[in-house]
Amino acid sequence: MPVLLKRDVCRLLEASIENLSLGLLGLGVPRRLSSRDIATETAGVIGLIGSSIELAMSACIVQVYGMKGLLVATNNRFKTGSQIIDDFRRLLREPIPKANFLTQGVSESKAHLDNLYSQTLKFRTLIASRAGGLHAGYGPSRDVCLTLAKDVINFLSTLSESTRIKPYLQYLPMVPEVVKERTLIIEELAR
Numbered sequence: 118m119p120v121l122l123k124r125d126v127c128r129l130l131e132a133s134i135e136n137l138s139l140g141l142l143g144l145g146v147p148r149r150l151s152s153r154d155i156a157t158e159t160a161g162v163i164g165l166i167g168s169s170i171e172l173a174m175s176a177c178i179v180q181v182y183g184m185k186g187l188l189v190a191t192n193n194r195f196k197t198g199s200q201i202i203d204d205f206r207r208l209l210r211e212p213i214p215k216a217n218f219l220t221q222g223v224s225e226s227k228a229h230l231d232n233l234y235s236q237t238l239k240f241r242t243l244i245a246s247r248a249g250g251l252h253a254g255y256g257p258s259r260d261v262c263l264t265l266a267k268d269v270i271n272f273l274s275t276l277s278e279s280t281r282i283k284p285y286l287q288y289l290p291m292v293p294e295v296v297k298e299r300t301l302i303i304e305e306l307a308r
Contacts (some may be wrong), residue, residue, distance in 0.1 A: 121281045122180055122218065123154045133169045137269055140165030144262055151298045159256030160249075166262060167247020169267050170240055171198050173276065174205040181208060181215045198244035202237060209234045223282030229278060236272045243268065261274035267292050 122130075143162040178186040178201065186204070189196055196204070209218055209230045220226035240250070243265050251254045256262065271291055277286035 121284060126176045126180045127285055129172050129179060133172035136165045136172065137169035141290050141292060144259060157254050159262050160254045161245045162262050163256045164250040166266050166269060167243050170243055171201055173273060174201050177208065177219065178204050180218055183302060188194050198247065200243060202240055206234060206237055218281040219279055223278050232275055236275060243295055263292055294305055
């Protein structure tokens with residue numbers, strides 16, 4: 118396959134998909150024991166799902182500005198999730214020629230960028246939930262995690278409409294079906 122994106126960008130996109138896949142896997146695995154606080158059961162999962170979107174937006178920033186685009190100039194540390202969202206949105210609203218990889222092969226470039234932008238409006242909540250999961254051990258309900266994971270998958274699918282990005286996002290995970298309790302399955306089999 119020809120190289121369509123920078124090596125760092127490919128790594129970030131692969132890490133994004135891997136985190137999303139692991140988060141979805143965590144939602145599908147039955148719990149082995151009951152928790153004292155139910156909010157801890159999805160803390161790691163939401164951390165992975167939130168990291169996934171952060172990595173995907175970071176990949177786009179790195180394609181345009183290089184790895185330095187992820188660093189805060191004053192203290193040479195990585196930017197926060199909120200800063201990454203702001204930078205990515207700015208890239209969508211004020212595109213520069215280096216950002217044309219986002220719309221390559223897309224017939225309506227402006228509509229595509231607008232669609233990506235509107236999808237990012239949901240991600241403040243996800244980034245805050247990611248921080249809560251990773252730093253405070255607090256995760257939302259399983260249903261909320263599934264909804265947020267669907268938002269990430271939809272965003273990645275939209276991003277992959279670009280012919281430059283599509284080869285790196287062609288195998289996106291799917292949201293798992295809700296697993297019924299054993300008693301419900303037995304009742305269905307008895308009918």
